[in-house]
Amino acid sequence: MKLTINGSIKDVDADPEMPLLWALRDLLGIKGPKFGCGIGACGACTVLIDGEPQRSCSVTVGSVSGAITTIEGVSSGENLHVVQQAWIDEQVPQCGYCQSGQILAAIALLNENPKPNDDDISEAMTNLCRCGTYPRIRSAIHRAAKKMGA
Amino acid sequence: MGKILRRTFLIGSAAIVGGVAFGYYKYTKPYDNPLEDELAEGEATFDPYVKITSDNNITIIAPRAEMGQGVSTTLAALVAEELDVDFEKITVEHGPTSFAYHNSGMLEDGTPFPHYERGVVSNMMRGAMGVVSKFTGIQATGGSSSTKDAYIKMRQAGCAARETLKLAAANKLGVDVTSLKTESGFVISGEIRIAYGELAMDAAKLNPPAEIKLKPKSEWKILGKSQKRTDMLAKVTGAPIFGIDVDLPDMVYGTIRMNPYLGGKMFSFDASKAEKMPGVIKIVDMSGPENEAFGGGIGVIASNTWAAFKAAEAVDIKWGKSDYPAATDGINAVLAKALKSGAGDSLRNDGDAETAFADAPRPSVVEAEYYVPYLAHACMEPMNATAWLKGGKLQVWAPNQSPTIIRADCAYEAGVEEKDTRVHTTFLGGGFGRRAEVDFCRFATRLAKHADEKPVKVTWTREEDIRHDTYRPVAMAKFKARLDEKGTLAAFDARIASPSIIASLMGRAFPSLSPAGPDRTMIEGAFDQPYTIANHRVTAIKAPLSVPVGFWRAVGNSFNGFFNESFIDEIAVKAKIDPVELRLGLMKDHPTAMGVVKKVAAMADWGAETIEGRGKGIAFTLSFGAWVAQVVEVSIIEGEVKIKNVWCAVDVGEALDPSIIKAQVMSGIVFGLSSAMGQEITFADGAVEQGNFDDFDAMRMGQCPNIHVEILQDAEIMGGVGEVGTPPSIPALANAIYAATGKRIRTMPLSREIDFVA
Numbered sequence: 001m002k003l004t005i006n007g008s009i010k011d012v013d014a015d016p017e018m019p020l021l022w023a024l025r026d027l028l029g030i031k032g033p034k035f036g037c038g039i040g041a042c043g044a045c046t047v048l049i050d051g052e053p054q055r056s057c058s059v060t061v062g063s064v065s066g067a068i069t070t071i072e073g074v075s076s077g078e079n080l081h082v083v084q085q086a087w088i089d090e091q092v093p094q095c096g097y098c099q100s101g102q103i104l105a106a107i108a109l110l111n112e113n114p115k116p117n118d119d120d121i122s123e124a125m126t127n128l129c130r131c132g133t134y135p136r137i138r139s140a141i142h143r144a145a146k147k148m149g150a
Numbered sequence: 151m152g153k154i155l156r157r158t159f160l161i162g163s164a165a166i167v168g169g170v171a172f173g174y175y176k177y178t179k180p181y182d183n184p185l186e187d188e189l190a191e192g193e194a195t196f197d198p199y200v201k202i203t204s205d206n207n208i209t210i211i212a213p214r215a216e217m218g219q220g221v222s223t224t225l226a227a228l229v230a231e232e233l234d235v236d237f238e239k240i241t242v243e244h245g246p247t248s249f250a251y252h253n254s255g256m257l258e259d260g261t262p263f264p265h266y267e268r269g270v271v272s273n274m275m276r277g278a279m280g281v282v283s284k285f286t287g288i289q290a291t292g293g294s295s296s297t298k299d300a301y302i303k304m305r306q307a308g309c310a311a312r313e314t315l316k317l318a319a320a321n322k323l324g325v326d327v328t329s330l331k332t333e334s335g336f337v338i339s340g341e342i343r344i345a346y347g348e349l350a351m352d353a354a355k356l357n358p359p360a361e362i363k364l365k366p367k368s369e370w371k372i373l374g375k376s377q378k379r380t381d382m383l384a385k386v387t388g389a390p391i392f393g394i395d396v397d398l399p400d401m402v403y404g405t406i407r408m409n410p411y412l413g414g415k416m417f418s419f420d421a422s423k424a425e426k427m428p429g430v431i432k433i434v435d436m437s438g439p440e441n442e443a444f445g446g447g448i449g450v451i452a453s454n455t456w457a458a459f460k461a462a463e464a465v466d467i468k469w470g471k472s473d474y475p476a477a478t479d480g481i482n483a484v485l486a487k488a489l490k491s492g493a494g495d496s497l498r499n500d501g502d503a504e505t506a507f508a509d510a511p512r513p514s515v516v517e518a519e520y521y522v523p524y525l526a527h528a529c530m531e532p533m534n535a536t537a538w539l540k541g542g543k544l545q546v547w548a549p550n551q552s553p554t555i556i557r558a559d560c561a562y563e564a565g566v567e568e569k570d571t572r573v574h575t576t577f578l579g580g581g582f583g584r585r586a587e588v589d590f591c592r593f594a595t596r597l598a599k600h601a602d603e604k605p606v607k608v609t610w611t612r613e614e615d616i617r618h619d620t621y622r623p624v625a626m627a628k629f630k631a632r633l634d635e636k637g638t639l640a641a642f643d644a645r646i647a648s649p650s651i652i653a654s655l656m657g658r659a660f661p662s663l664s665p666a667g668p669d670r671t672m673i674e675g676a677f678d679q680p681y682t683i684a685n686h687r688v689t690a691i692k693a694p695l696s697v698p699v700g701f702w703r704a705v706g707n708s709f710n711g712f713f714n715e716s717f718i719d720e721i722a723v724k725a726k727i728d729p730v731e732l733r734l735g736l737m738k739d740h741p742t743a744m745g746v747v748k749k750v751a752a753m754a755d756w757g758a759e760t761i762e763g764r765g766k767g768i769a770f771t772l773s774f775g776a777w778v779a780q781v782v783e784v785s786i787i788e789g790e791v792k793i794k795n796v797w798c799a800v801d802v803g804e805a806l807d808p809s810i811i812k813a814q815v816m817s818g819i820v821f822g823l824s825s826a827m828g829q830e831i832t833f834a835d836g837a838v839e840q841g842n843f844d845d846f847d848a849m850r851m852g853q854c855p856n857i858h859v860e861i862l863q864d865a866e867i868m869g870g871v872g873e874v875g876t877p878p879s880i881p882a883l884a885n886a887i888y889a890a891t892g893k894r895i896r897t898m899p900l901s902r903e904i905d906f907v908a
Contacts, residue, residue, distance in 0.1 A: 015428065022456035026403060031395040032388025033578070035455075036530055037612045041843035044530060071388030084386040091378070091809055093816055095218030095581030096385030097392060097530040122852030128843060129532045130580050132220045132820025134854035136813070 003064060005030065006073025016062025018141070021045045022118040023061040024070065032071035032100045043127030046101035071100035074107060083107050084133075086144035094131035101127050106141050115145055151877070165243040181287065184209070184248035194354035196311040198250040199229050199304055200580075206347030208235055208335065211245035214253075214300075215291035215551045216381060217581035218817070219872045220810035221355045223379045225300050227806065231372045232308030232365060234332040234874075235346070238431050240378045247553035247573040249287025254280040255294055255299025262497055262670045264678035265867070266740060270666035291551040291585050292701060294774035294870020296478045297806060301868060302364075308535065309360040315346050318353035337639075360883070368609040376809030391577040393549035404597050405458040405609055407438055408447030408618050410837040412697055415470035418445025424450070424464040429457030433465060435602045437548040444589055444618075446470065449597045455609050460577035462611075474696045476836040478607065482521070485626040485693050488647040494691035495668035496676040501685035508642035510632045516724045517630045518717055519867035522709040522898040523830035524628060525702055526846055529548065531579020533590040537598035538605035539564050544571045545605075546595060549578035551586040554660065559588040560595040583701030587620050588650050588659055613841040620658070620700025621831055623648040623672075625709045629717040632685075639736065641685035646710065649695040670741040670800040671701075675710030675877055680740035680772055681718075681733075697833075703821055704873040707773040709898075711877030712884065716896065719885045729768050729885070730756055742801050743770065746779040748801035753858060754781035758890075763787075764794070767885025771877035775861075775869030777801040780819070782855075784890050791887060791900075792907040793855040794824060798872065803865035811871050812859045818875020819857055826880045828901040853906065 003010050005028070014023045024030040024047070033056050036044030040058035047056045049099075050066035074081040080088070083106050093099045102125070109116055109124040116124070119139055129137070171727055190624040192204040201209040210233075212225035226242040245251070257279035259265075263272035308714040312332055315699040319337040320327040322344070329339060335378040367374070368502035384391050402826060409416060429452045437446035448465050475481050507515070512594045534547035538561070544564045550556055553573045561571040594608040610618075625648035632641040668690065677688035718736075722729040730751050737743040747770055751757070754766060763786045783795040800815050824852035827845060832839045880898070887904060888894050895903050 010406075013703075018454075018456050022454055026454040026456070029397060031390035031397075034392070034530070035532065037457075037843050039842055039844060042530070067487075075387065080386065087386045088378070090380045091376075091382065091813065093218075093379075093382060093385035093580060094220070095216075095530065095580045096381065100383050100388040105387060107635065108896060111823060125851040128530070128848060128850065130821070130848060132817040132824075132849070132854070133813075134820065134849075134851045135816060135857055138853065147791060 004067040014061050018061050019057050020061045021056040031103045043101045044098050046104045053105045067148045082147050086140040090136045090140040092133050092136040092140050098129045169503045177875050181250035181433030184246045188655040192859050193277045194350040195445045197307045199307040199729050200311045202350035204347050209241045210243050213251035214296040215578050219542045221296045224807050227372045228304040228875040233312050235335040237372050244575045251289040252287045252292050253299050254283035256895035257283045259293050276540040294872040305364050309362045314358045315349045343646045347481040373806050383469050392579050393576040394534045396547045401605045402604045403455045403458050404449050404451045405462050406593050408460040409445040409469050411472035413430045413445040414472040417468040420466040423897050424461040427461045429453040443658045451486045459857040460648045477834050478832040479612045485647045488691045488693040489626050492691035494689040496689040497673050498688040502689035503641050503643045503685045505686035513896035514633045520627045520713045520896045522625050524624045526616045526619045526831050527582045527584035529580030533610040535591045535594035536607040540603040547574045548591050549576045551581050560591050563592050574687045582703045616841050617838040621699045622700040624704030627713045631721050642683045644688045647693045649699050650692045651699050654699045671706040675707030676714045680743045681736040682739050685711045704876040707877040711771040712880040715881035742777050745864050746777045746799040748800050750781050750797050752777040754797040765886045765890025767882045769878035769882035773877050776874035779876050780878040782886040784886045785889050790907045796855050796857045798859045799825040801865045802864040805861050805863050814871040815859045815875035819879045822876035826883050827906050828899045830899050889895035
């Protein structure tokens with residue numbers, strides 16, 4: 001089957017019932033989406049499908065028709081996405097394992113709502129972080145929003 | 151001396167045995183530099199921490215597991231400061247597995263003395279542990295010890311390399327070495343600037359000067375200032391840096407499914423259905439030797455992880471039972487019995503608590519019983535390791551906290567020599583103590599024996615990870631205090647029953663050694679707090695429970711902090727004294743402790759008029775050498791608790807990187823509050839009831855309070871930071887709920903008795 005991933009079309013020979021996460025990681029070697037729970041509860045595997053954040057562990061690869069964006073596809077060449085840069089400026093990551101998913105969730109939020117307030121952030125950012133980077137994630141989203149609006 | 155020896159603790163006794171066997175003479179001989187074996191063309195090394203290429207690439211080895219705590223950045227900064235290079239230009243690597251990177255800081259903190267006790271005996275024991283560390287060469291990350299351990303030795307490594315480069319330059323230029331300076335990776339002689347890379351090969355042939363002098367603090371350019379962490383770019387671009395991302399040619403994928411009755415055997419299994427599933431290569435019996443603590447189970451080798459997961463589920467297995475009580479009620483009954491009648495170790499026994507209570511009139515006595523459940527670590531990255539056994543050589547790639555022990559363990563498992571075994575430490579998607587264990591690496595190695603000389607990446611499902619953890623111990627405690635006629639605290643007696651972590655760990659890693667003596671981890675956070683009370687006894691009682699328990703962030707402090715600081719709050723209520731005032735009075739011999747309590751009280755505007763429906767609670771814990779006071783503020787919204795603010799004052803002595811310290815303290819607070827709000831591991835029918843983030847969750851963004859951290863630097867001895875935010879957060883929250891509602895909750899998690907705003 002064919003998947004559109006980060007702007008290019010990839011051929012993948014997978015059981016259509018295989019979760020998208022494992023097709024990306026084990027069959028296509030795209031390691032940005034992480035395995036955290038397998039039940040859509042933590043968001044470490046978040047990818048964008050047609051711009052919408054989806055938990056790739058809970059989407060079968062056979063059901064995907066839209067364009068997939070993973071963390072590998074958000075920067076343009078050497079230039080980091082504004083949200084990635086904000087993550088560095090606020091020194092957000094600790095272990096970093098959830099951050100690919102967090103960044104994609106934040107990009108989706110800012111595309112939908114360029115000026116989110118704290119409640120909007122709380123509502124949209126449901127991904128789990130065991131290191132407790134939430135306060136810095138919040139600051140980074142505000143910083144990115146400011147930058148994107150400037 | 152006999153008494154002192156009897157007070158030796160478990161890690162110490164095991165390690166001393168190893169050390170004596172090793173021979174004292176070895177202590178003076180430094181380990182070989184492990185970097186010698188792996189230099190690239192044109193690369194030179196000066197000591198186990200520095201590599202420089204002739205084209206001026208400078209690599210610093212930070213030999214501790216990076217699990218989010220920023221240790222790779224701070225350790226590299228110690229070397230870079232003395233080496234005198236620009237911090238942005240260096241490369242940082244974890245480096246090889248080697249005894250040269252032993253952690254003496256961790257063992258020194260394991261001695262059974264309070265941090266502030268610096269007498270002859272306690273310092274002698276700490277010194278002995280430094281020797282033991284060097285003997286046994288355990289390279290490990292834990293106990294919030296990395297920076298303390300590295301503070302002098304890694305600066306010396308940078309300094310010695312810098313001075314050697316200067317010697318090479320002096321030879322080259324024919325000038326006196328004292329006329330040379332260094333700056334940003336150059337040796338400078340008047341107008342001449344020579345890059346370190348140009349000198350590296352020559353310098354590596356020289357002996358470093360016999361005496362070196364570290365820079366005075368006033369000349370620091372990097373240390374003491376917040377640095378950009380060296381791992382940020384990889385972590386915002388999704389780089390494949392974690393164990394679970396390891397990718398090797400011809401690699402196959404695997405998983406395991408071990409007995410849910412922890413430690414129980416596997417009687418039989420039927421893999422006929424699973425073997426026929428697409429992608430499945432092999433189903434393997436994972437049962438180990440008779441004395442192995444992990445019990446039986448199966449492993450799957452497949453062409454992808456998902457196929458392995460599905461096949462593991464499809465195997466039909468007959469399990470043997472475990473030997474602990476099948477349900478949490480039964481486990482609690484064992485604790486209650488130990489608490490009531492068990493003999494214990496009183497690591498604090500000041501005055502005469504027994505007599506002080508004997509004639510106490512009833513109204514002057516405060517009593518309370520507390521309870522905490524088992525807890526899982528639930529690292530974001532589930533347990534995994536990749537092993538490759540080929541031609542009598544073994545390689546293991548793993549996100550781990552203990553590479554030298556893992557090397558020995560996996561070599562034994564594979565039946566190969568340690569010298570033919572390499573352990574590669576990747577980045578860790580969380581550790582929290584879980585990755586100090588050996589099981590995930592041993593299992594990967596066991597599966598690799600069946601993988602036809604191909605590398606096999608073994609990933610656990612989240613359910614396997616939660617249900618086969620080495621849990622934070624369950625614990626039950628009874629606290630008793632006597633107030634005298636004036637309402638001052640005259641006597642304090644605490645009994646704490648829990649299973650011993652050290653005994654459990656030894657059973658897993660070294661089943662042939664039998665643990666004996668007191669276990670400090672059962673009682674830390676209670677016996678070692680800087681409170682002066684005339685009659686003060688704290689006793690730990692080992693409860694015979696075989697559920698595997700291990701190091702969980704802050705270890706014993708995570709529950710004893712809750713017990714002790716909740717009880718201090720209860721005494722304040724009974725004595726009608728403000729809880730800040732009560733603590734300041736008890737800690738009057740310890741100005742560092744008073745400093746953080748006063749600071750946090752000011753930050754939180756303690757004593758200001760209470761807003762209706764809100765409450766503030768305070769707690770203090772000294773753990774891992776850091777003095778930490780916190781105030782939590784809650785708001786009650788339609789009967790549910792919302793955590794609004796946390797204020798924290800932390801004194802770590804020398805603060806090497808303020809941004810990283812604040813991040814760590816914040817992280818520890820979220821970790822502690824998460825556990826208090828709703829986490830518990832319970833048993834039914836012999837198995838763990840929870841399995842994933844739907845029933846073992848943690849705090850989410852919307853629940854996270856504003857967290858305000860201030861760093862003080864008055865402590866005389868440097869403290870750790872990775873775990874120290876956790877212990878006071880839990881009692882401060884419980885005390886805040888009491889202040890807001892009048893409801894005293896003595897059992898964790900708090901969600902058993904009160905709801906939190908989702």
